[in-house]
Amino acid sequence: MKTIYQAYKLLLLLVATLLTTQTMAGGYKKAKQKDIVDTAIAAGSFNTLVTAVKAAGLVETLKSEGPFTVFAPSDEAFAKLPAGTIESLLKPENKEKLTNILTYHVVSGKVKAKDVVKMTSASTVQGSDVGITVKDGSVVLNNSSNVVKTNIKTSNGIIHVIDTVILPPIK
Numbered sequence: 001m002k003t004i005y006q007a008y009k010l011l012l013l014l015v016a017t018l019l020t021t022q023t024m025a026g027g028y029k030k031a032k033q034k035d036i037v038d039t040a041i042a043a044g045s046f047n048t049l050v051t052a053v054k055a056a057g058l059v060e061t062l063k064s065e066g067p068f069t070v071f072a073p074s075d076e077a078f079a080k081l082p083a084g085t086i087e088s089l090l091k092p093e094n095k096e097k098l099t100n101i102l103t104y105h106v107v108s109g110k111v112k113a114k115d116v117v118k119m120t121s122a123s124t125v126q127g128s129d130v131g132i133t134v135k136d137g138s139v140v141l142n143n144s145s146n147v148v149k150t151n152i153k154t155s156n157g158i159i160h161v162i163d164t165v166i167l168p169p170i171k
Helices: 001-024 036-043 047-056 059-063 075-079 085-089 090-103
Strands: 068-073 104-108 122-123 129-135 138-141 145-154 157-162
Touching: 001 068, 001 145, 036 047, 036 059, 036 068, 047 059, 047 068, 047 075, 047 085, 047 090, 068 145, 085 090, 104 122
Parallel strands: 068 157
Antiparallel strands: 068 104, 122 129, 129 138, 138 145, 145 157
């Protein structure tokens, strides 16, 4: 009986040693950080944006290495648009217009909130600049859209949440 007890203790010690060694060696991998698209999907508050990104064919781009900074309109921001606007933009014949609007919300590179507050404008992937001002300590885009949450880190960039969809200048 004593021999079985000693063998059991030795087995427990061996298991504990292996677990400690595995943990110290980094054997348990940290969960991989999600990209911009997967982060938006997981958040659950960007359903309209994700649907629009899919309709515009921009999923692969926003899943690529980047880095990108996305001023992401929430579902509530899209709800502020006039009735029928979203449905119209999602139609295949309006893909170019939708792409134009969505890429106006994207800036190349990782632009953290501490850097955004120092800017007066930013060049978007769409090709036009978005105006940036700071009013009462809050960042406002094009004098119409407030940045309501900042620095959501993703594997390929940063998301800043905005409360109103911004529209690019008409060319």
